[in-house]
Amino acid sequence: MSALNVRELNNTRKAQMELVFFNRVPKVGSQTFMELLRRLSERNNFQFHRDAVQKVETIRLAEDQQQELAEVISELPEPSVFIKHVCFTNFTKYSLPTPIYVNVVRDPIERVISWFYYVRAPWYFVERKAAFPDLHIV
Template sequence: MKLLESTGQMSMLDPMVLNNTRKAQVETIFFNRVPKVGSQTLMELMRRLSIRNNFGFHQDQVQRVETVRLSPEDQAILAALVSSYDPPGVYIKHVCFTNVSKFGLPEPIYINLVRDPVERVISWYYYVRAPWYYVERKIAFPDIPLPDPKWLKKDFEQCVLSNDRECRYVTGEVREGIGDHRRQSMFFCGHHPECLPFNTEGALERAKNAVERNYAVVGVLEDLNTTLTVLENYVPRFFKEEISRYNPINKNIFKPIVSEEVKNIVRKNFTKEIEFYEFCKQRLHKQYLALKLPESIT
């Protein structure tokens, strides 16, 4: 971890200022989890902790068509659902940031995770092509047709190099509905139309503002131990115990290695996503350093 360069900078770090848990009006965690960032690992950890630390565990059911952007009416319904569970408890759902207090309901504790955006988009590409993914979908929804075998076998590198429609990441492009899983920042930006265009300054700033103002912790998959330490210290009601060595789960053995050359091609079109990721990573490190744990100040 890169530490702050001066003790003067370090002395300015205050856990109270950096912790939005203090703003919560109810002991309810709202984990609007981003796909393919290690959220399954954190969800399973919370499930286990719910027994040990005595809090309710609630997650959204598998959806036939998962919609992450909601109309104002559906946002109000979701906010009411989050608020309907007896505290302490957690509610978990793949959905864009939904400001519960906007609907006159108590402010929950927001948490989430992020991941290197290019690694994440590659992970998503192969996740939706993994055999077990369609087995699970068929069991849940038997009438769903299987995809074209040619699509299943399509390689990410070739997809990028051939300028395939699926692997073009064009600034300002809007993809409504399902299938637009290019951006993790969208899960923080929210439901506003400005969040729709890909890789734009407006969407980036909305996402940053939501993290800064609303989220207690936004963890980083590549820095999982730091993430868990921060969660344990900033949201202790739910994460109180030694969790900093919890092992990741849900690895996709069907995901091949993608060359750095191809990753660099994709990175050129992910500038705002990369900036958002670095912003979240820096914030997490500030929260960690503010704890002034022995290993963080030596």
């Protein structure tokens, strides 16, 4: 078994733009991480961008949607951070500069337990109803 080389594991140096793309996975602490990035953007003078709240979130995008997302992100000012619940998007495939990818993972069982309690929290219903007044919540 060979030792891991840290330089090979760090993809930051391969980025072609000064933009962090946090393609967040649900229930891994992403709300906290997102708030940290927002506060850091204010203190360190970089742009903070996040996807709008949606009724139904599409995490796995079709080809044309991936290209559209990659183009939107590529046009953001540098330095920036962009945050969205979405699967990996290959910027190279669309001949666009590669951002710095950041993601967080969590034990799968703990993630499901967290989701179970999250969707039952009273504030979750209030937040969803405020964002989407026509949404029927039982």
